Amino acid sequence: MKNLNYKQFILSVVLFIVFLLNPAYADSESVLNLAVRAPQSISTFIQASLNHQPELLAAEANIDLAKANLRASRQPIYNPNLEFNYEKSGLTTRSVGISQTIDWANQQDHRESVANAKLNQEISHYQVIKQTFISGLLISLAKNQTEKQLLKLSSESLHLMLEFKQIAERRYLAGDLTKVELNLATLAYNQALMEQAAAYSNSMSAYEALQSIADVRPSEIPVLPEQLPQPNLPQDLDLFLNTLPVIKAELAEIEAARQQVLLSKSEQSWDPTIGVTIGTEGSDDLIGLNLNIPLNIRNNFSAEVDIAYQNMVSREYLSQKTYRNLRTSLKVSTERYRSLLTVWNNWRENNRGHVAEQLALVNQLWQAGDINATDYLLQIKQALEIKITGYRLRNQLWQVAFDWMKVTASVDQWLDINVAYKEKG
Template sequence: MRKLLVWQSGLAGCLLLGLVTSVNASGVSPALKQLVQDFLTQHPAAQAARADLQRAEAEARATGQPLYNPEIEVEYEDAADITKTVGLVQSFDWSGKQPARDRAGHESMRAAQAALAAKRQAMLGELLSELSGVLISSEAARLSQERVKLLGEFLRLSKRRYAAGDVGQTDVDLARLALSEARMQAASTTADAMSTEARLAALVQTPPSGWPALPLLPTELPAFNADKLLQQHPALRQLEAEAAAARASIAIARRDRRPDPTIGVRGGKEDDDTLLGITVSIPLFVRNTFRAELDAANADAVRAEQFYYNRLLRAKGRLQGAAQRYSVTRAALNYWEKSGQPSLKGRIDLLKRLWESGEIGTTEYLIQLQQTLDTQASAIKLQGAVWTAWIDWLIASGRTTHWLGL
């Protein structure tokens, strides 16, 4: 099998610490920070989110500009008398349309800023999921190779003892069948590990020094205030800003129902006479009162607010569920590390000695060996469940960038 990761000795050390890499005081290796920064800089999704923010910023600048530009009118008439005039026409925003648009634009920009932060959170969650997946699947593949090695050695010993007359042909057949099963399992886990790493490599370019370490997982979930966390969650801040922008659109629609006057001043000559004129025009919203646009803006604001409250309720449930899953799985892992794992140390060597001395038969030896290796495999799956629960909690709480020291 191609070596996917460089592991530390010991199952718990492998799974909790990951690669042998120097880490800083916050627990995040410089290599991991560099990988995350490259990921957030180069990934097309991040670049698209930044483009959305730039568009929102440009639109906000546009809404801050005056609503109407002045117009110059030039008139020339050659009739009985030659008439030449020049005028200046200006519409005035007496109803406050521009300030209302300015407020809506700034709310939209705030929503775009939160959307960029939310996109970064989601992308980092995906990156951490794939990194932990490589960590777990590679350890599972290593354990499968260890199973093949142990059963291969057992088959050789069985053949040797069969030649010496200590065991029968049935024992050799059992050893051969167990080895065949182990090889099939190793092929499957190795393929899974390579597929997992391929997904990660498709997400971000493989660093020359290999995949970096992940920070240590906390032994228990830190205390948190759900309401405060969700107030800072970028996805919810985006929805709140979108609701504020929708409310600001009501003011726009309301002011659009008020006509703005247009005043023009012109001067010129008609033959030898001097001309001076002032014009005032006000549109009459008689055939179209723009009431439908106001009703639509009100409906959009209600929809945006209710959507925000719906997502807030769902976010609270997801946060609590993720916290409970992590607490349960981490407690099980803590128990395994303190009591279960030490009891497995030396068990394989002990079983081998008991079988060679004839105190246990071949069938019993294989059953207990398989049970021992299956227990280790279950511990690896538990590690994967802990990582999944932790990443889910980071995403649900919006603390992914904080945990990575960003």
């Protein structure tokens, strides 16, 4: 290893240790404070859906594998050797010996450190996978609820267009409506039929997607709340980022790579083998001491150290990229969430009641004959489109909110459930 690289390695090790020992970062928890929490029905549904999920079971299996590797790493590297010897020529020689190779450079401790870091990495990965699964399930719930309500709205629209067509036919027969207006009513009804078919298909697709995640009957699907927490971030964003499972997993992977470098260096050691032999040679007693030292001359294993070092450097750079991307994603998703939440709250307060009132008023005017067919259709379509826009805006808000909760690892706080790995009792 070049001298410059070695100095960089020592510097990175020192900085990493200082980082880990910093009490501001050690064992710190998320400092987000969500004022609004999910309804109990949502929390209960999500908690029940976590059972028997393949990706979560696979993550638990990876933790068990890491634990098994940790137990294996705690075992001694070398076993003693027992040797028996019998030789008969002029004299009969009998001997028994025992030898033990010594872990001179403490490889066992370094192997245990590598395995322990990988276990911490798998535990952090488990939390990431669980948060991602819950976020995906909530987004699927939002999609299903939105498409279901759009289907209901399309049925209402179809009913209105049917009434529109029937009234238009009666007025046409009475001579109060032109053929053009009758055709307009017929076309509007046919369009409503096609829109309902499309809405039904979308609703079934959304339900099918939800079923693929959580096997649930329609009556068991909870209703998502329209009131969501404000996306407030802590002032010290860097401190907060280092509490997230994604970053903890990256730090654990760097630590595993660092320990692998130390392990590779320890494997360069000339581990001696010491042995004792006792026996008889003819009528004489025989005792011997043996020392065996491997000569790492033709291969001093420096290439393995370089490989481990370059892997550590690569991991550090990739972790920096992950950190930077997560920091940017956190800022962007927070601003997007805040903007959509403001727009949605404004729509909910100022438009929802007016849309229902407008639909009723326009329908009343049409049935009374106070507006023509063209004006009726235009105003009905406009009111329905505003309602559709509201549903889609709310769905977009839900998706952004749940994605933000995944990025900030706060979905468990919103649901008031525990996503941490639990030791099997």
